[in-house]
Amino acid sequence: MIGVRLKKIVILGMLVLAQGTAFGQNLVVANPAEMRDFRSAFVNPAVISFQDAHAALGGKMYHLGFVDGDSNPFRQGYVSLGLPFAISNQMGLGLQAQYFDSPLYSQSNISFMISRRIQHIYAIGIRFNLFSRSFNRDNFDLVDPDDPVFRNGTTVWAGTFGAGVSLFPWPFLSLGIGLDHINRANISLANEDVNQPFTAYFGAALTVGTLQASLSTYYEDQRWTPRLSLSTRVMNSGYALLGVSENGLMAEGQFRISGPLSLNYNYEYTIFDSEGIGQGSHALTLIHEFDRQRNLPKFEVPEEFKVQFVPPDQSMREDTQFYVYSIVNKMEIIEKKLTRKIDPSITREQLAQLSLYELGMLDSMRAEYVTPYDETPIDLGLIPATLDANLTKEYEDFVRDVSRNINENEVPTRVIASKETYLRAAGLRKYFDVDSVNSDKLAFVEPVYRSRRDSLRANEKLGNRPIKLHETLFSLSPSSTTFQITPISDIDIPKTWQLVIKDNNDREVRSFTGAGMPLAELRWHWHDASDRLIKSGVYSYHLEWRDRNDKVHKTHKKYITVQRLLRNITIEVTGKRKDTGDADEINIILKN
Secondary structure, eight states, X not given: OHHHXXXXXXXXXXXXXXXXXXXXXXXXXXXXXXXXXXXXXXXXXXXXXXXXXXXXXXXXXXXXXXXXXXXOOEEEEEEEEEETTSSSSSEEEEEEEEEEEOSSEEEEEEEEEEEEEETTTEEEEEEEEEEEEEEOGGGOXXXXXXXXXXXXXXXXXXXXXXXXXXXXXXXXXXXXXXXXOTTOOBOOSSSSOOBOOOEEEEEEEEEETTEEEEEEEEEETTEEEEEEEEEEEEXXXXXXXXXXXXXXXXXXXXXXXXXXXXXEEEEEEEOOOTTOOOSEEEEEEEEEEGGGOOOOOOOOOOOOOOOOOOOOOXXXXXXXXXXXXXXXXXXXXXXXXXXXXXXXXXXXXXXXXXXXXXXXXOOSSXXXXXXXXXXXXXXXXXXXXXXXXXXXXXXXXXXXXXXXXXXXXXXXXEEEEOGGGHHHHHHHHHHSOHHHHHSTTXXXXXXXXXXXXXXXXXXXXXXXXXXXXXXXXXXXXXXXXXXXXXXXXXXXXXXXEEEEEEOTTSOEEEEEEXXXXXXXXXXXXXXXXXXXXXXXXXXXXXXXXXXXXXXXXXXXXXXXXXXXXXXEEEEEEOXXXXXXXXXXXXXXXXXX
């Protein structure tokens, strides 16, 4: 009996050392307040509501020196999926998996999370964990493989739950708290209880321009472990980070590979080796951010038209007796297609607050007014720069993207504010970078409507009106042409005549016929003989007539060019932030 007890003590002692290497039960440790780090969701489920939708796959190796010929006997891996708008524009879901492998044991943890954003400044979340640990009894030296400690098997399963809170008291400061293994499940293989340690994570992140200071700590087994880091971020490129972790110094970098794909590398150099961590660790992670995938617009280039020279018909009389002329030699068919995309998370009550102009209205003009009003500059110099503290992360990132586009790409940007929103405009002006404020590419203006109709159009709410997702409008410029037929010499009255219009393949499209003297004017509305609108191309026309002796005469061919302009307009109503990288111009409209 005494021998069995000693064996239990030996085994439990080994497991305690192994647990220290695996950083308790949660393998990934991060700042619960860091919104831009996907790993924060491993310790704080609430942070999902403020993150971009992403999928991440990574691994970590601990370098311990050579142990039985293996320089990396401890390995770790993780997978993370975060969907901040999976349920609605305020509720998100997350799914994570972690595993750890060592010579003595391996463990895994699968987590499912739900987060709820409230009033755009804080969020709460809960986590459900399924934990397992398996021991490799063959690697326990001096321990009988049939020891009673293993009589219940070598694998233990447990279910735990956690919770978290994220808070944005100011746009530049974020706070986070994460609690894990609140129920402290029993993970012992033997009769003695071995409970998972309750873990609490606390963190704060302060952002000033492109610099961010991060401070966090976690509490486990009556011990506080702090972490401190300083990072700098390059918009749409990545970031670099230096810091101090619980085990030593750490350096981290993340850069964008292409489009939505980024690669993250983390290295920790061990200085405080109180738990036998070894010489350090390397972590490599591949991240896919769904919201960064850009669908490039489809450009429809009009066909290039070439007119082939055709010599005059030799049978045609040299003394042409009629002059035929079209007052239009170039026509444009303007086809406008309006597509409205409504995010399913937008409620009917929210849609009812949009104006008819914001949802788009087709007209027959060649160009669309960008706004239904003129703009006059406003002076915000004497207005106190106050900004709402409850900015969402999406709005904050949007403002930073706009600021970057002004500085780097010189994208013209206007902030349109009515008198009721002057204070917000002044606060927004202060929120931009100094270079952006001084740039002539940034303007603050007030709308001045051109007419009462435009004012009503811009302010009239949708209400209960139905929404058409697709609309198409054709307009012809000009709407018709007139052929003028003038006799240029005294001739006998023709027996019959016809004005013939042909396409570029010499196929007849439309003809006008009559007897006697031709009409002085003929109007054509750009339709063929079957009353279909003609296509783009080059069309020829001429007049031919038959005299009293049944001899046919023709005028020279002349040409009309028809060009088709396709204008695809897409209006998307969404609660998510959109990247402004491809914008030619940005208008920020501040509404009451």
